[in-house]
Amino acid sequence: MGTALLQHALAAQPEPLRSLKVVSAGVASRTGESASPHSITALKKVGVDLTGHVSRPVTQELLNRSLLVLCMTESQRDMIELTADPVPARLFLFREFAEEGTDKEIPDPYGLPLPAYEASRDELVAAIPSIIGYLSNLPAAVLAGR
16 A cells, blocks of 8 residues: 555656656565455545555565665564665665654554554555655655666
């Protein structure tokens, strides 16, 4: 959900942010699975289409090509830190850039009822302006390389 929401938000930004490609990969994903029905429904309610989503696992190649790697939970970040070599320089939680005092983790709703997906969606949406702010402050040369 975070990938689709962030890509949707970036599409409304000026260049070069508008052209950034957002990719989804999971630390426990299998290749080729569709998004869960609850994910699709939760995003459809805010006008974002997730029906074409296909899962894939995180790979070192994907990490190496990434400008920024965002995780929802500390355990997801820990898994990347334990298995990646090298660990991405810009590996953060989705709410890492939110104001102080905000819980940085967003619970993963996998396997839970629709209201849990909607709550996670809303937390992801609330975090996106701080991610866009972070990206906006990166040097133009860094953004141009992606």
